[in-house]
Amino acid sequence: MTSLRFFLPIFALAHAVFLFAVATSDAAYPSAYGLDQSCTATTVSASSADDLVPVRREVYGGGRIIDISHRYHSEMPSWESSDGLGHFLWLAKSMKNGSIANNSEMKLPTHTGTHVDAPGHVFDHYFDAGFDIDTLDLDVLNGPTLLVDVPRDKNITAEVMKSLNIPKGVRRVLFRTLNTDRRLMYKKEFDTSYVGFMKDGAQWLVDNTDIKLVGIDYLSVAAFADLIPSHLVLLRGRSEIKKLPLLVVVVQVALKSPKVRAMSHCNIIDSDGMFQDIILVEGLKLDDVQPGIYSVHCLPLRLVGAEGSPIRCILIK
Known part of the structure; x- marks a missing residue:
């Protein structure tokens, strides 16, 4: 015992x-x-x-999760800068100096590194109306995606888009280009010769595909020579937004009918072509990733009033 x-x-x-x-x-x-x-x-x-x-890792879960976001540091490229991003992060309060905790502060352009654009980036009336990062559709930013290799010798034109043979129904596509081969996102000096969409390539995408998420491997989806025109084509899509109050009335009347009562408000809006916006994710890290089908997950900061935001993106096999 x-x-x-x-x-x-x-x-x-x-x-x-x-x-x-x-x-x-x-x-x-x-x-x-x-x-x-x-x-x-x-x-x-x-x-x-x-x-x-x-x-510090690039893959997680035994290779199942792949981080396709670039790390933020002072020598990463910044738009039209020959000196990179520069000093953007500092320790405002330090335990070594007597503070009870370490607290950092940062200041950087919202279109830095891996980031996402809101329509207000190139449309001033959308900016004034409040179409900011917080209004982007997370359903578009998360889901099945196709990673494709773009022919390395040219910008993304209508001819190139046609040659990629992207099937109808594909909503998210990540375009890997010569930018990845040249490791442009690892070079401090901004390079205007990066590969991106020409206006006709952007228009072909809008007219002939169901793509709603466009991702690319440098700081802009649009080629430098067609910078604003390509953005305007891709981010256009709210020309009918002023008709929304009338549409809501139509929906309310329609829902009184037994035949359509089961339909959701969102489905009716989508079927009428409303909110058909394309979301642009730029500066992706697509090194050592095989072309194919993945699940992509991108989450921007909820920055009210901002037309751009850093974003963390991962692929899941």
């Missing part, structure tokens, strides 16, 4: 440790998360903490 009383606390402690290990061993926080294999939870000291090395 005495020996049993001696071992009971040990058994209880072992059981508690086991339950804790199970509870913390999930995909986000594995049991050894943040600890060197030579350390234990009770032996991490200031000296051993100095030896910790952060792990």
Whole structure:
């Protein structure tokens, strides 16, 4: 009996440790998360903490998740800058200087690195009306996508678009171009010779495909020679927006009919060609990714009043 009383606390402690290990061993926080294999939870000291090395990855989940966003740093390219982005992040409050926590601040253009455009980027009346980043459709930014390789010797023209043979029904396409081969997103100096859409290529996409998400591997989807015209073609789509109040009345009347009562408000709007906007994601990191079908997930910041935003994009096999 005495020996049993001696071992009971040990058994209880072992059981508690086991339950804790199970509870913390999930995909986000594995049991050894943040600890060197030579350390234990009770032996991490200031000296051993100095030896910790952060792990920066491009793939996660055994290669199933691929990060296609570029890291933000001072020497990344910035629009029409020969010196790169420059200093954009600083430690405003430091624990080494007596603050209770480290707090950084940053200042950078919203169209920096991997980012997304809102229609107000090139349409001033959309900007004034409030069509900002917070109004973009997350359903378009997330879902099945096709990654295609563009012929390396030319911009994306109508001829090139036709040659890609993108099937009808495909809503999201990431275009990998010579920009990736030239590693332009890794060069500090902005390069006007990047590959992008010419106006006729943008118009062909709008007229002949169902694409609603266009992604590309440099700071603009539009070639420098057709910068604004291509943007205007791709971001146009709200010419009928002023008719929305009338449309709502029509929907309300139609929903009184048993034949259409089951139809959703959104489906009726879509069937009338409303809100057929194309979303542009620029500066994607498409190195070492095979062409094919993936699930893309892109989430911009909810910046009210902003016409652009940094965005984190991943592909899932």
